[in-house]
Amino acid sequence: MVEKFLHPMLALGLCVAPFLVSAQDAYPSKPVKLVVPYAAGGPADLLARSVAEKLGARLGQPVVIENKPGAGGHTGGELVARGPADGYTLVLATIAHNGAVALYPKLRYDPMKELKPVILLAEAPSILIVKQDMPVKSVQELLALARSQSGRLTYGSAGNGSAMHMAAELFRYMTKIDYTHVPYRGGAPAMADLLGGQIDMLFESLGTAHPHLKSGKVRALAVTGTSRSASLPDVPTVAEAGVAGYSSVPWYTISVASGTPASIVSRLNSEINAVIKAPDLAQRWDGLGIVPLGGNPADAQKRNEIETTKWSAVIKAANIQLD
Structure with a gap:
């Protein structure tokens, strides 16, 4: 009797298993949203839109930009951090989320813990x-x-x-x-x-x-970088202009809610790495003064940690604090 009962259950399990694997492999099965936590038309928005178009083609689903400005970028950051950890909502994270969190002692979320970097996307002096x-x-x-x-x-x-x-x-x-x-x-x-x-x-x-x-x-x-821009060779760096040691180079990551499955983070990382290596994108970014970076999620996490240490020290020394 036991054998007769187990055989149908085993058969059912064998039937269901491919669907479970298929569902996991099918990501994404619907459009993906990329939240830009600033108004349309600015540098962060232009960067995100240039990535979204090509990323959508690689994923086989549209990547839709959603501008969510407010609270210095934290309105959009919190939206993603508190949303489903399923890889369908990404955020273009900036220094606000990855380096200057010490500015906001009363934030309702912890971006360093609740946002997981997928990739170190680019930097732009x-x-x-x-x-x-x-x-x-x-x-x-x-x-x-x-x-x-x-x-x-x-x-x-x-x-x-x-x-x-x-x-x-x-x-x-x-x-x-x-x-x-x-x-x-x-x-x-x-x-x-x-x-x-x-x-x-x-x-x-x-x-x-x-x-x-x-x-x-x-x-x-x-x-603001450590070297002059090739497009503006006659313009000195801030350090050359007399502020010795000055350097400030904005960097961007694409991040997701912590808890997003590793397989989805890996897929996004692989596809975005491919996107930023596209020759036509590199040419477009060069005209915007954007330097592509790439790498794995650990690279992005390391950069975030280094920058957080730097900017937390600046914020504390300059006594800058916001509600």
Whole structure:
């Protein structure tokens, strides 16, 4: 009797098993969402859109961009961290999630624990630019003006804790000047106000700033990386311009909710690595001043840890804190 009972059950198990394996292998079986935690049109948004198109083709499902600005990037970050850990919702994570979390002692989630990096996507050195009629042509002239008008000069950013904000705060800390921060819900509205003369300066991505530099609508003072940009060889680094040791290079990861199955993280990592090696994407990114990185999830985690140590020290030393 036992044998007669077991045989049908065994047969049923053998029938169900392929469907279970198939369901796992079938990822993704529906569209994937890539959350950009900033407004449309800024550098993070442009980067995400360039990846989404090619990633969708490789996955066989659309990768849909969803802009969720707010709280310096944490509105979108929390949305993904608290969502299903199934690989169907990704986030373009930035310094806000991976390095500057010390700014927010009252966050409702822990991005370092609740977001899992899939890949170290890219980095994009920034450039310090000022509005067209600003009476300065060098970093030293800017510092002199800032010291003569303590607190009156303004700089914009993509939001509290964004790469633009942190670059400016590091500059403030290292030069001992004072100016006023004007946070926006993304880089695009900040650039619009710089062009309109409502703010005085920005630490903007090279790609976003380049067309406005060519048209003469803004002026470049220095790049934030450790070396000059090939597209702007005459523009010094901030360190060369007299702020010794200064370096701020925004980096991006694509992350998912912690608990996402390792097999899905591995699949996404493999496909995104392939995407960023595509020659046409590399050419497009070069024009935007974006450097592709890639690697495995452990590489991304290591970079996040190094940057978190660096920026936590800056935030503490400069006594920057937000609610």
